Amino acid sequence: MTPAARPGRRVVAVVAFDDVQLLDVTGPAEVLTTANSFGARYDVRLVSPTGRDVRTSSGVRLGVEGTPAALPECLDTLIVPGRRDWRHAVADTGLAALTAELSGRARRTASVCAGAFVLAAAGLLDGRRAATHWELAADLARAFPGVRVEADPLFVRDGSITTSAGVTAGVDLALSLVEEDHGPETARDTARRLVVFMARPGGQSQFSARLVTHRSDSAVVRRVMDAVVTDPAAGHDLPSLARRAGVSPRHLGRLFRAETGMTPGQYVEAVRTEAAQALLESGARTLEEVARLAGFGSSETLRRVFQQRLGVAPSAYRARFRSTVTRAGPGRRAVEDAKNSRSTGPARPEGGRPVR
Structure with a gap:
């Protein structure tokens, strides 16, 4: 049976896979779990398509809780990180199918950096505005013409889907989620604890x-x-x-x-x-x-x-x-x-x- 969410908790699923960028995963996870110190109730769960631990682009191994079967049926948030070799990620049809399935169970979906390519491959960005790392914006537009790519912003929210720019922009994205859920004071307290600015607006330029x-x-x-x-x-x-x-x-x-x-x-x-x-x-x-x-x-x-x-x-x-x-x-x-x-x-x- 699919396990239930812990009472009162917002279950956040982070999908990890081999060669994922480490900070794409740990940045948002650290923001959300730090927010728990100030009254938030995020239950962050790291899963992989295979259920096995993954090796990140930096060579650091990440332990996971298992496959998505270990997740509750209803999710609050799905976060999809990226890998620099986005073509390899897009070619993984199983990853795209899993992303589409989990997004359908989540209240909202977010991607970090090249994670936007995975969302696009899953058909989640068709007709939507989206952001990614500025170096990859032209690639995203060419590979997925149905996506309205915006090369400059730190992150873009279109309906229930938010896409962010490169690596550290995932921290800005996560702080915006905390602010949306628990108000600006909780987000500010979280930013102070992490010694980061609270919080760069999504429309701010990447460079x-x-x-x-x-x-x-x-x-x-x-x-x-x-x-x-x-x-x-x-x-x-x-x-x-x-x-x-x-x-x-x-x-x-x-x-x-x-x-x-x-x-x-x-x-x-x-x-x-x-x-x-x-x-x-x-x-x-x-x-x-x-x-x-x-x-x-x-x-x-x-x-x-x-x-x-x-x-x-x-x-x-x-x-x-x-x-x-x-x-x-x-x-x-x-x-x-x-x-x-x-x-x-x-x-x-x-x-x-x-x-x-």
């Missing part, structure tokens, strides 16, 4: 826009990028950037897109967003000061861009990072920030011109 500079072969593009990174608050409209580069605006736009996949305006907005994030994480300035120093001009524009790019308000973003430092409540400043962040109208950088 810094500032690092794109080093991936460009064009001296013209690198010169423009360096100027933006050095002073995000300066006037960086397309004509001024083109003058700095010594080329026409049209040529700079074409060159920039070819080298980075972004327009100059999109790059400026990304760098300004990262600058604002750093200022908010320090917690020492008002929203208006952050907006001005990061180059957005006003808290209204800052709020709009944060909502569009990260899916959270600036005040909420700051509260997440402040909570990892102090247990004090949000206080008057957070209330004022929340008031300042309520606004309507299109996002506009300093000078009133929309970012393109």
